[in-house]
Amino acid sequence: MTSRRPSLAVVGATGTVGRVLLGLLSTRADVWGEVRLIASPRSAGQRLTVRGAETEVLALSEEAFTGIDLAVFDVPAPVAAQWAPIAAAKGVVVIDNSAAFAGQEDVPLVVPELNAPAARIRPRGVIASPGSATLTAILALGALHAEYGLRALVLASYQAASAERRAGAETLRAQLAQVAGGHAGEQTGDLRAVVTDNGPFPAPLALNTVPWVGAAAEGGWSSEELRLRAETRRVLGLPDLAVSATCVRVPVLTGHSMAVHAVFEREVEQHRAREILRDAPGVVLYDDPAAGEYPTPNDVVGTDPVWAGRLRRALDDPCALDLFLCGDNLRKGAALNLVQIAELVAAELR
Amino acid sequence: MTSRRPSLAVVGATGTVGRVLLGLLSTRADVWGEVRLIASPRSAGQRLTVRGAETEVLALSEEAFTGIDLAVFDVPAPVAAQWAPIAAAKGVVVIDNSAAFAGQEDVPLVVPELNAPAARIRPRGVIASPGSATLTAILALGALHAEYGLRALVLASYQAASAERRAGAETLRAQLAQVAGGHAGEQTGDLRAVVTDNGPFPAPLALNTVPWVGAAAEGGWSSEELRLRAETRRVLGLPDLAVSATCVRVPVLTGHSMAVHAVFEREVEQHRAREILRDAPGVVLYDDPAAGEYPTPNDVVGTDPVWAGRLRRALDDPCALDLFLCGDNLRKGAALNLVQIAELVAAELR
Numbered sequence: 001m002t003s004r005r006p007s008l009a010v011v012g013a014t015g016t017v018g019r020v021l022l023g024l025l026s027t028r029a030d031v032w033g034e035v036r037l038i039a040s041p042r043s044a045g046q047r048l049t050v051r052g053a054e055t056e057v058l059a060l061s062e063e064a065f066t067g068i069d070l071a072v073f074d075v076p077a078p079v080a081a082q083w084a085p086i087a088a089a090k091g092v093v094v095i096d097n098s099a100a101f102a103g104q105e106d107v108p109l110v111v112p113e114l115n116a117p118a119a120r121i122r123p124r125g126v127i128a129s130p131g132s133a134t135l136t137a138i139l140a141l142g143a144l145h146a147e148y149g150l151r152a153l154v155l156a157s158y159q160a161a162s163a164e165r166r167a168g169a170e171t172l173r174a175q176l177a178q179v180a181g182g183h184a185g186e187q188t189g190d191l192r193a194v195v196t197d198n199g200p201f202p203a204p205l206a207l208n209t210v211p212w213v214g215a216a217a218e219g220g221w222s223s224e225e226l227r228l229r230a231e232t233r234r235v236l237g238l239p240d241l242a243v244s245a246t247c248v249r250v251p252v253l254t255g256h257s258m259a260v261h262a263v264f265e266r267e268v269e270q271h272r273a274r275e276i277l278r279d280a281p282g283v284v285l286y287d288d289p290a291a292g293e294y295p296t297p298n299d300v301v302g303t304d305p306v307w308a309g310r311l312r313r314a315l316d317d318p319c320a321l322d323l324f325l326c327g328d329n330l331r332k333g334a335a336l337n338l339v340q341i342a343e344l345v346a347a348e349l350r
Numbered sequence: 351m352t353s354r355r356p357s358l359a360v361v362g363a364t365g366t367v368g369r370v371l372l373g374l375l376s377t378r379a380d381v382w383g384e385v386r387l388i389a390s391p392r393s394a395g396q397r398l399t400v401r402g403a404e405t406e407v408l409a410l411s412e413e414a415f416t417g418i419d420l421a422v423f424d425v426p427a428p429v430a431a432q433w434a435p436i437a438a439a440k441g442v443v444v445i446d447n448s449a450a451f452a453g454q455e456d457v458p459l460v461v462p463e464l465n466a467p468a469a470r471i472r473p474r475g476v477i478a479s480p481g482s483a484t485l486t487a488i489l490a491l492g493a494l495h496a497e498y499g500l501r502a503l504v505l506a507s508y509q510a511a512s513a514e515r516r517a518g519a520e521t522l523r524a525q526l527a528q529v530a531g532g533h534a535g536e537q538t539g540d541l542r543a544v545v546t547d548n549g550p551f552p553a554p555l556a557l558n559t560v561p562w563v564g565a566a567a568e569g570g571w572s573s574e575e576l577r578l579r580a581e582t583r584r585v586l587g588l589p590d591l592a593v594s595a596t597c598v599r600v601p602v603l604t605g606h607s608m609a610v611h612a613v614f615e616r617e618v619e620q621h622r623a624r625e626i627l628r629d630a631p632g633v634v635l636y637d638d639p640a641a642g643e644y645p646t647p648n649d650v651v652g653t654d655p656v657w658a659g660r661l662r663r664a665l666d667d668p669c670a671l672d673l674f675l676c677g678d679n680l681r682k683g684a685a686l687n688l689v690q691i692a693e694l695v696a697a698e699l700r
Contacts, residue, residue: 152666156506156609158559158598176557180530191648207526208648209508209600209607211660211674216640219620220662229665242666246609246674248508250559251601257559259506259596261611270569290566298541298558310561312570315579316502316592324561324596 005033006069006346009092011083013037013057014046016166017074017097021335022050028339031346038064038071040079065090070345072338073097088125093349095341097334099227101128109234111135112340113281114142119344127341132163132333133213133224133247134231136256137325139332140308143280144273144321145236149265151319152242155228158250158257159213160297163329164200169253171199175206176251205251213247222247255297256329263320270313273321277308282332287311295326306332355383356419356696359442361433363387363407364396366516367424367447371685372400378689381696388414388421390429415440420695422688423447438475443699445691447684449577451478459584461485462690463631464492469694477691482513482683483563483574483597484581486606487675489682490658493630494623494671495586499615501669502592505578508600508607509563510647513679514550519603521549525556526601555601563597572597605647606679610672617668620661627658627673632682637661645676654681 008025012018018039025035026049035050037057044059058064060079065071065087073080077098084094084101101107101124108118109128119127130138136157141150161172175195191204203210214224229243250257278285286295287309295307306327314320327333358375362368368389375385376399385400387407394409408414410429415421415437423430427448434444434451451457451474458468459478469477480488486507491500511522525545541554553560564574579593600607628635636645637659645657656677664670677683 154504154611156596158508158600176526176530180526202642203646204648207602208605208646209602209676210646211607211609211644212639219665220637220639220660221665222639240666242664244611244664244666244670244672246506246611246660246672248607248609248674250508252557252559255558257561257598259561259598259609261504261594261596287570289562289570289572292552294561296553296558296560298554310570310596314592314594315569315571316590316594320594322594322596324598326559 005031006349007034007036007067008032008342009036009038009065009068009071011038011060011071012074013048014039014043015074016162016169017330017334020330021072021074021339022048024335024339026051031343036064036068062086062090065092068092069349070095070342072342074334074338084126092125093122093345094126095129095338096126097129097338099131101126102130102227103230109231110341111138111235111337112344113139114235116344119341120348129337129341130231130235131224131227132256132329133157133159133228133258134235135333135337136258136306136327136329137260138232138235139280139282139306140277140323140325141232141260141262142236143276143283144262144264147276148268150236150238150241150262151265152263153232154261155243155245156259157245157247158252159247160252160254160256160329161205161249162254163256163333167200171197171201172205172251172253175204179206201249205249207251210249211246213249252297254328254330255301255326256333257297257324257326260323260325261314261320263317265319267318268313268321270311274311277311282306283308294324297326300326301328303328304331304336355381356699357384357386357417358382358692359386359388359415359418359421361388361410361421362424363398364389364393365424366512366519367680367684370680371422371424371689372398374685374689376401381693386414386418412436412440415442418442419699420445420692422692424684424688434476442475443472443695444476445479445688446476447479447688449481451476452480452577453580459581460691461488461585461687462694463489464585466694469691470698479687479691480581480585481574481577482606482679483507483509483578483608484585485683485687486608486656486677486679487610488582488585489630489632489656490627490673490675491582491610491612492586493626493633494612494614497626498618500586500588500591500612501615502613503582503594504611505593505595506609507595507597508602509597510602510604510606510679511555511599512604513606513683517550521547521551522555522601522603525554529556551599555599557601560599561596563599602647604678604680605651605676606683607647607674607676609674611664611670613667613670615669618663618671620663623671624661627661632656633658644674647676650676651678653678654686656682
């Protein structure tokens with residue numbers, strides 16, 4: 001449209017994902033004109049550094065979007081549902097990280113490595129970015145699907161505390177301090193007697209696994225499990241893909257993991273599947289168990305790619321693969337995918 | 351054979367499982383004559399309480415088995431492989447918790463709720479108890495199999511540190527104290543810089559998930575994954591059952607969890623599947639997510655049963671169920687199953 005550099009608003013700039021996003025904007029090739037920081041009135045007035053410059057955070061308002069070309073939102077879903085249409089009505093292209101729009105047909109759901117063209121068709125002026133669980137698995141699955149044709153998925157997640165924003169990480173840190181001190185170290189210690197605050201989690205998380213993420217949905221499913229299924233189907237363009245997911249929170253600060261059992265239309269060959277993952281955009285193959293090489297959250301935190309390891313052809317099905325994936329839920333799982341979509345739209349606007 | 355009460359030796363009495371076993375012997379209906387405690391020469395001379403009486407621990411030797419009817423072994427596999435035949439040659443019925451015999455055709459693999467009669471046929475005088483991962487899932491699976499006919503399993507485990515004996519639990523406790531103090535709380539903190547000792551684990555476990563349990567086997571599989579597959583097939587009497595397992599260690603002291611996707615021969619009905627689990631021996635159904643009810647390791651530690659929750663019929667396959675299971679890896683996962691097998695044999699001997 002114009003040759004000027006587009007202006008970008010970061011809505012939710014003071015949050016956990018917002019801060020990672022500012023870090024990415026400061027280190028990636030700079031395609032932006034103004035970068036404006038926006039947050040709730042409570043956080044307005046703070047000064048944050050982006051691209052080396054201290055920038056004051058503005059309060060979220062209709063006026064805050066004046067002169068803005070693109071806005072990335074990382075705010076709770078109800079806030080996004082309210083404010084994205086207001087920004088879009090002013091001509092802003094909104095890229096939203098909440099679940100507010102991820103299920104809506106007229107809002108494209110974009111993972112740039114897999115379906116970049118979808119970002120061009122945005123009748124409501126809004127583009128959605130998938131949830132962090134979906135983004136942990138989708139790059140590896142997309143690459144394997146392109147070769148073998150995906151037929152069914154069984155997923156079990158190991159999801160980190162920081163996906164529940166600052167409250168999630170702070171809650172786990174506080175619980176760790178409580179259990180590290182004393183008698184919760186005993187095998188029969190009851191965490192409930194030691195842990196004083198579950199924060200955003202439905203049960204104590206330190207020294208525990210909590211098989212529940214999100215809200216209750218039909219049939220005993222959690223909203224997170226249904227979202228993972230719906231988003232995976234949508235990004236891969238497989239509306240009938242069979243997906244069974246169990247989403248579990250684990251006592252990890254940052255870094256989602258996922259155990260994946262993927263069944264394909266065609267027979268898979270382990271050596272070729274390794275090549276596909278090695279060459280897949282945004283994926284690092286890290287897979288030599290005999291040498292102690294498999295991804296863990298601690299290995300991947302702070303890195304951009306999703307890491308794939310433990311690749312095995314199923315012993316009882318020549319068309320199935322098992323693997324283990326790890327990604328930083330704040331980077332590719334959130335801020336990085338938002339920035340990548342923004343850069344995609346910026347290239348189109350220029 | 352005789353009406354006297356059989357004598358029992360506990361080999362590995364001073365270990366993590368051994369101590370839980372002594373606790374069980376002290377609280378369950380007492381069917382035993384002498385209970386003799388045996389351990390490595392290093393631990394001999396210790397005095398432990400069993401059935402209210404202080405008892406001196408004897409050093410493992412051929413003589414230590416004189417006059418013993420049954421012996422439960424919880425020792426490393428090479429120690430079991432060496433000493434079980436020595437005890438058996440003296441007429442002792444050996445019940446072993448290691449992997450030394452679990453794969454051998456002429457050694458029955460017993461879970462009393464499911465295949466008690468198998469314990470009677472023991473040509474080598476040895477009975478094996480499955481590993482703790484297998485015992486986390488097998489009771490629920492066995493009950494569902496009896497109704498619907500099991501066809502395939504996809505398993506993802508969340509395995510606790512204490513399954514690696516005392517060193518496992520102590521390592522995780524020490525790492526927790528190290529990370530709770532300081533900068534490993536940061537999202538980009540590298541645990542390797544803070545954690546000084548991985549103990550029996552191949553990577554730092556605090557604040558991490560480690561997708562590796564056991565030794566390297568063919569095709570990228572771990573020995574734990576292959577053991578889980580082989581033992582599940584054997585106990586259920588399904589030599590061709592399709593099983594894909596991913597075994598992952600998590601920072602939990604005690605309490606294994608498992609995400610299960612089970613495919614059956616026949617269509618399943620969620621309400622009926624709930625009844626089956628509710629009525630299954632050794633299983634507690636704890637499944638009302640809307641009321642915050644699903645099992646976590648912290649809920650189940652110190653209890654005998656395996657807890658089943660998150661039961662869902664697969665959305666894309668009327669013959670498949672997804673569920674989440676939790677059990678105390680030191681109780682049903684180890685000591686309790688050993689004691690149950692011993693009681694089974696004791697009833698036969700009396």
